[in-house]
Amino acid sequence: MNKIPSALQLGIRRGGLEIRQFARQRESVVFTLLFPVILLAIFGSVFKDTIAPGVTFSQYFVAGMIASGLVNTGFQALAITIPMERDFGALKRLRGTPMPASSYFIGKAILIFASMVIQILLLLGFGVLFFGLEMPTDPGKWLTFTWLVLLGSACSTALGIAFSIVPKSGRGASAVVSPIVIILQFFSGVFFVFTQLPLWMQQVAAIFPLKWLTQGMRSVFLPDSFATQEVAKSWETERTAAILLVWLAIGIFFSVRKFKWDRD
Amino acid sequence: MSLIEVKGLKKSYGEVHAVRGLDLSIAQGEIFSLLGPNGAGKTTTVEILEGFRTRDAGSVSVLGFDPQTRGHESRIWRNRIGIVLQSSSDAGDLTVIETIKHFSGYYSNPRNVDEVIHSVGLKEKEGALIRNLSGGQRRRLDVALGIIGNPELLFLDEPTTGFDPEARRAFWALIQQLRTDGTSILLTTHYLDEAEALADRVAVINNGVIIEVSTPAELGGRATSQATVQWRDGDSIKSEKTDNPTALVSSLSSSFNGEIPELIVTRPSLEDIYLEMIGGANE
Numbered sequence: 001m002n003k004i005p006s007a008l009q010l011g012i013r014r015g016g017l018e019i020r021q022f023a024r025q026r027e028s029v030v031f032t033l034l035f036p037v038i039l040l041a042i043f044g045s046v047f048k049d050t051i052a053p054g055v056t057f058s059q060y061f062v063a064g065m066i067a068s069g070l071v072n073t074g075f076q077a078l079a080i081t082i083p084m085e086r087d088f089g090a091l092k093r094l095r096g097t098p099m100p101a102s103s104y105f106i107g108k109a110i111l112i113f114a115s116m117v118i119q120i121l122l123l124l125g126f127g128v129l130f131f132g133l134e135m136p137t138d139p140g141k142w143l144t145f146t147w148l149v150l151l152g153s154a155c156s157t158a159l160g161i162a163f164s165i166v167p168k169s170g171r172g173a174s175a176v177v178s179p180i181v182i183i184l185q186f187f188s189g190v191f192f193v194f195t196q197l198p199l200w201m202q203q204v205a206a207i208f209p210l211k212w213l214t215q216g217m218r219s220v221f222l223p224d225s226f227a228t229q230e231v232a233k234s235w236e237t238e239r240t241a242a243i244l245l246v247w248l249a250i251g252i253f254f255s256v257r258k259f260k261w262d263r264d
Numbered sequence: 265m266s267l268i269e270v271k272g273l274k275k276s277y278g279e280v281h282a283v284r285g286l287d288l289s290i291a292q293g294e295i296f297s298l299l300g301p302n303g304a305g306k307t308t309t310v311e312i313l314e315g316f317r318t319r320d321a322g323s324v325s326v327l328g329f330d331p332q333t334r335g336h337e338s339r340i341w342r343n344r345i346g347i348v349l350q351s352s353s354d355a356g357d358l359t360v361i362e363t364i365k366h367f368s369g370y371y372s373n374p375r376n377v378d379e380v381i382h383s384v385g386l387k388e389k390e391g392a393l394i395r396n397l398s399g400g401q402r403r404r405l406d407v408a409l410g411i412i413g414n415p416e417l418l419f420l421d422e423p424t425t426g427f428d429p430e431a432r433r434a435f436w437a438l439i440q441q442l443r444t445d446g447t448s449i450l451l452t453t454h455y456l457d458e459a460e461a462l463a464d465r466v467a468v469i470n471n472g473v474i475i476e477v478s479t480p481a482e483l484g485g486r487a488t489s490q491a492t493v494q495w496r497d498g499d500s501i502k503s504e505k506t507d508n509p510t511a512l513v514s515s516l517s518s519s520f521n522g523e524i525p526e527l528i529v530t531r532p533s534l535e536d537i538y539l540e541m542i543g544g545a546n547e
Contacts (some may be wrong), residue, residue: 010369095316097367100339
């Protein structure tokens with residue numbers, strides 16, 4: 001008798017399968033990967049001002065788009081598609097096999113991370129070519145960027161899986177999830193300069209990960225001189241990491257404890 | 265040793281007592297069929313055996329394991345069983361062979377992917393996307409995914425709903441082949457002819473308890489029940505119920521001087537017996 005494959009092994013295989021499935025859904029590929037680029041094109045064409053010396057709106061906006069891309073691609077997509085998989089009976093079938101839940105979660109995390117990487121490459125390439133986006137030169141900033149993307153997509157994946165228990169059905173999921181994400185985007189300074197928002201909005205946003213991801217991305221793409229214009233007069237890098245880790249832990253806890261494989 | 269052993273199983277949903285003290289024992293190597301009307305507790309019972317639901321009371325052993333245990337033990341147990349649920353309709357962006365191959369990776373000793381595709385009759389469709397399969401082909405894919413792990417025990421839930429008669433016969437042959445290969449099967453079905461064709465034993469469940477367990481031929485005293493003899497006498501059709509059909513036929517034969525016009529001798533079908541049992545239990 002051979003041994004059953006390990007959870008990690010199966011998780012990696014599931015990741016490959018998820019990517020293959022995703023790549024065959026042309027609408028969702030276009031929407032997920034190109035939507036941020038389209039938004040950048042619209043906003044970058046409308047707002048041509050600089051918001052601080054040497055900081056164009058595009059530069060500011062790219063930071064916000066990458067951060068909100070993490071939320072859209074992970075949290076929003078999973079919180080909508082997992083209830084649909086549940087409605088289709090796909091999850092119940094998986095549950096009847098020896099594949100553990102952790103493998104399913106790892107597969108989703110791999111899918112989200114892969115599509116984030118492609119999305120970011122497209123966004124940065126497009127920004128540099130058409131909107132004068134300046135890339136950071138400091139290796140330290142690229143290090144920050146790397147852990148922000150890794151931690152951000154892990155956090156977003158875990159919260160998306162956890163939140164998938166909330167919508168009653170796949171059909172209604174979008175109506176429950178999308179407003180939350182859109183409101184968070186406005187509150188978190190993705191579309192507007194964060195410090196110009198009303199104080200109460202800033203305070204609400206500070207509870208959730210998107211604000212911190214956005215601020216973290218600004219620390220990568222904006223000059224350090226801009227840090228003085230943040231609410232705390234600094235990038236608050238450690239606090240960002242801590243808050244994202246707490247949300248990651250919350251996401252994992254509810255995913256593991258409450259995940260629903262079946263309707264009813 | 266029995267493969268499945270259930271004693272005093274109980275399960276309620278709020279005020280509704282779906283299963284009320286159910287006992288069941290299924291032997292290794294048999295095809296066992298669970299019959300019962302909707303709402304009888306059939307699905308609840310099977311889902312408890314499959315480890316999808318927890319029970320309120322009673323003991324359950326499936327392959328010597330309590331299905332409601334979680335964790336690594338449960339993975340080892342799931343490695344030994346196969347489940348074919350009622351229709352699942354995945355998004356279908358994968359091909360038949362991709363899906364079966366992927367699922368085979370979940371098990372320690374899977375069957376050969378090609379052989380499984382052959383045995384469910386999907387060879388010509390192996391490169392097709394699942395979304396392009398017909399209902400019957402999809403159902404055969406469901407079965408392929410249920411047996412790919414080379415299970416000792418297979419759960420089949422309404423496997424031939426929506427099949428045309430020809431596909432059904434082919435499917436029955438597949439199930440009989442699986443049993444020959446050593447797989448024990450728990451079949452739930454609404455089709456009495458299916459139970460009769462496949463099952464070694466059937467259990468009738470109603471109102472959350474088992475009313476009777478028997479072979480299909482003997483269920484409800486079917487083998488010893490009165491036969492009906494029917495024939496044409498002049499312009500009218502006559503029929504008579506009797507314990508001794510042979511004697512009746514032979515006396516008719518001598519009175520007709522040989523051939524009896526339009527002679528039919530029947531015993532109640534499994535369906536007749538079943539409906540009588542269910543009706544009786546509901547009164």
